[in-house]
Amino acid sequence: MIKKSDIKQFLLDTKLRDVMVSPVITVRQTDDFALVQEKIALYDIRHLPVLDETGSVVGLISQRDLYQIHSPRKLEEGGWYYDKEALNQFMLAKLMVPKPFTLKPDNSLFDAIDATIRFKFGCIPIVDDYLKPCGIVTRDRMLSFLTS
Numbered sequence: 783m784i785k786k787s788d789i790k791q792f793l794l795d796t797k798l799r800d801v802m803v804s805p806v807i808t809v810r811q812t813d814d815f816a817l818v819q820e821k822i823a824l825y826d827i828r829h830l831p832v833l834d835e836t837g838s839v840v841g842l843i844s845q846r847d848l849y850q851i852h853s854p855r856k857l858e859e860g861g862w863y864y865d866k867e868a869l870n871q872f873m874l875a876k877l878m879v880p881k882p883f884t885l886k887p888d889n890s891l892f893d894a895i896d897a898t899i900r901f902k903f904g905c906i907p908i909v910d911d912y913l914k915p916c917g918i919v920t921r922d923r924m925l926s927f928l929t930s
Contacts, residue, residue: 802917
């Protein structure tokens with residue numbers, strides 16, 4: 783029988799560098815908002831860290847944010863269509879979640895799971911000492927790591 787204390791110790795010993803997805807797909811806060819939708823669709827992801835002009839993480843935008851801001855239209859063949867001109871009327875820098883919670887590659891998987899549960903995060907950007915993105919951990923990625 784596996785003890786709860788053994789599981790907790792495993793989570794504490796596992797570093798995020800071993801769990802995170804890297805490289806991370808990002809957008810710049812000055813990018814056209816339509817690029818958010820394009821990257822979400824192209825890479826089949828739900829979260830995009832937003833970078834400033836120095837490449838530091840300053841925000842986060844999610845697929846859920848996109849849906850709340852502008853709904854797609856359903857095409858006859860079943861796909862979805864976003865009007866790029868309508869999307870580009872929005873400014874990413876004003877719609878992103880500013881100053882997202884971040885962790886570092888040496889933080890533990892326990893730290894990420896704890897923060898995800900306590901604050902209901904869908905993802906946590908992983909950054910270096912200068913807030914440059916190193917990777918990202920999502921709920922799905924953590925569960926996938928634990929079950930593989």
